[in-house]
Amino acid sequence: MSRYLFFSVFILSILSGCSFFSKSSSGNLIVAKVGDKTLLRRELASVLPRGITKPDSINQSTFYIQRWIRQELMLKMAEENLVEEQKDVQRELDEYRTSLIIHRYQQQLISQKLDTVILPGDIRHFYDIHPEKFILVQNIVKAIYLEVPKKEAKVDQLRRWMVASDDKSRMDLEKYSFQYATKFDYFNELWMDFSQIRSRMPVSFSSAGDILRRNSFIESSDETKYYLLAIKDYRLIGDKAPFEFVKDQITNLILNTRKMEFIEELQKNIYQKGKSTNQFKVID
Numbered sequence: 001m002s003r004y005l006f007f008s009v010f011i012l013s014i015l016s017g018c019s020f021f022s023k024s025s026s027g028n029l030i031v032a033k034v035g036d037k038t039l040l041r042r043e044l045a046s047v048l049p050r051g052i053t054k055p056d057s058i059n060q061s062t063f064y065i066q067r068w069i070r071q072e073l074m075l076k077m078a079e080e081n082l083v084e085e086q087k088d089v090q091r092e093l094d095e096y097r098t099s100l101i102i103h104r105y106q107q108q109l110i111s112q113k114l115d116t117v118i119l120p121g122d123i124r125h126f127y128d129i130h131p132e133k134f135i136l137v138q139n140i141v142k143a144i145y146l147e148v149p150k151k152e153a154k155v156d157q158l159r160r161w162m163v164a165s166d167d168k169s170r171m172d173l174e175k176y177s178f179q180y181a182t183k184f185d186y187f188n189e190l191w192m193d194f195s196q197i198r199s200r201m202p203v204s205f206s207s208a209g210d211i212l213r214r215n216s217f218i219e220s221s222d223e224t225k226y227y228l229l230a231i232k233d234y235r236l237i238g239d240k241a242p243f244e245f246v247k248d249q250i251t252n253l254i255l256n257t258r259k260m261e262f263i264e265e266l267q268k269n270i271y272q273k274g275k276s277t278n279q280f281k282v283i284d
Contacts, residue, residue: 141234
């Protein structure tokens with residue numbers, strides 16, 4: 001009998017209908033044991049979702065029991081092979097408990113009292129007074145990108161449509177692309193990471209910065225397709241990022257700054273209150 005089948009038969013024998021979830025004396029039935037550690041039926045029942053079918057109960061119970069056994073065996077091995085000093089984790093547990101409780105309290109106060117309304121003027125002001133925070137680490141472009149099968153490509157016409165700025169050319173390009181293109185990305189008003197686009201094209205660049213400075217149109221081909229890229233605007237690594245490119249990032253920065261300031265003020269006020277009410281004493 002396979003191990004899984006053995007476990008399944010065993011679990012089936014202890015999952016007798018709805019009484020499995022009842023709080024009766026049978027809840028103290030031992031379902032697994034490792035050394036002097038035991039897993040009780042009621043403990044197993046407490047980790048299973050309510051209302052699941054018997055087959056699901058069997059599968060989930062089997063998985064949980066096997067995981068519990070492995071964990072207890074590993075713990076037993078660790079207990080036997082570590083020195084007492086290594087097994088003394090009370091200080092770490094106390095520090096974790098302290099940090100967790102403080103964090104939960106701070107988050108509760110933040111959700112209740114923090115001003116999360118960010119006006120457009122707040123975002124722009126933050127962008128203007130913190131230019132050092134918005135230096136680009138990648139080249140970005142506004143562009144139109146097109147992939148088209150060679151047999152359908154009218155490269156000269158496509159090039160004229162892609163570099164033009166009038167509505168008719170844009171509509172003609174969209175109509176053509178809808179019918180023939182295998183990929184058409186129009187981000188004429190949206191900044192994109194240039195590396196994401198260049199990775200699609202079968203062409204190698206010695207310097208992306210030089211390519212962007214010297215070219216407003218890049219094209220390449222392979223055996224089956226033409227790849228066309230019309231660059232409308234660009235910013236290079238080391239430039240200040242355009243406002244639109246970092247607007248969402250600024251919103252998060254403002255919220256995080258407010259949270260830090262809120263927590264700092266909270267700590268200061270609690271300290272001052274504790275001092276004024278003699279809740280602590282520093283002993284030399």
